[in-house]
Amino acid sequence: MSFYFYPVNETDPPIPTTGKGKGWNPPLSFELKIENGRYFGEFVLPAKEYTVCVLIHDANYNTLFYANSSTSVVARQESVLNILFYLSEYFSYNFKILGLPGQYSEDYGSATIVLANGSVYYGSYSNSNYWGGKGKSLSGSNIVFNFWLPINFDGASDGAMLMVMSNNNTSYASALDFNILDAVGGEVFEVDYTIDENAGGVWVETSFAEYPEESGKG
Structure with a gap:
């Protein structure tokens, strides 16, 4: 599971999977391992407002679920990040x-x-x-x-x-x-390889029509 934190009003955040954007600065990013359906993590961030992108991916970093959210980090306080995941299409x-x-x-x-x-x-x-x-x-x-x-x-x-x-x-x-x-x-x-019982073959035969030659005009 990957977390990307973008400070609000500092950049126009690109999609994390592209890694590119005009005036782009790398986001604060974290990764958590999911083991047996469980995960746990705590992040320490500078006190700011953030937009957050979260991705759940397989071992080859193909995205399975994604979420977008926001949070405010207040100095010397703990914040809660609420996440609603959507299944990738x-x-x-x-x-x-x-x-x-x-x-x-x-x-x-x-x-x-x-x-x-x-x-x-x-x-x-x-x-x-x-x-x-x-x-x-x-x-x-x-x-x-x-x-x-x-x-x-x-x-x-x-x-x-x-x-x-x-x-x-x-x-x-x-x-x-x-x-x-x-x-x-x-x-x-x-x-x-399994022969599909619903598949059938088609033989293609082609020919070309003959057109009579047009006589010249004199």
Whole structure:
């Protein structure tokens, strides 16, 4: 849990996650560890009025909850900071699909997730070597997918299906059964390739219409 205290009327505070702003001075910041759902902390600050931003994040600093508040610190007195947390709307899901067939681009490519209700999310994949993997294998099991999905995403109940195209223009679809509890467990989590029973193939045949030549005018 991260706390950012901005003295009122001294700066125009930026969003803490950007770390930048015109005339910006670093806020007074503190971090508390949450263990087994419990935390405790006391802060000593100069006597001033502050606007406060509080973030609850996972081990990789992806924000799960956020809050904005204010407090007045009075010399030689204790102040109480009231916080109301809101759940973040989206979360960065980074995952591998073990057993995914096909060979893929050495650098990066695109992928799509479709839900049973018709919702569509666009994402990308990259070589796992950029995520600390070893070697440059481009097999499906060694690429990392990245999607910004609703934080309450639940692949199983949402009927989620990932679709991706390999280098030889063959498309593959895998059912997804992960949720936020899988995503907060590590930087990249793994799921198994599962053929989606709701997926079907389409063969595309193309042709071009012939148009008669127009005779010239003389």
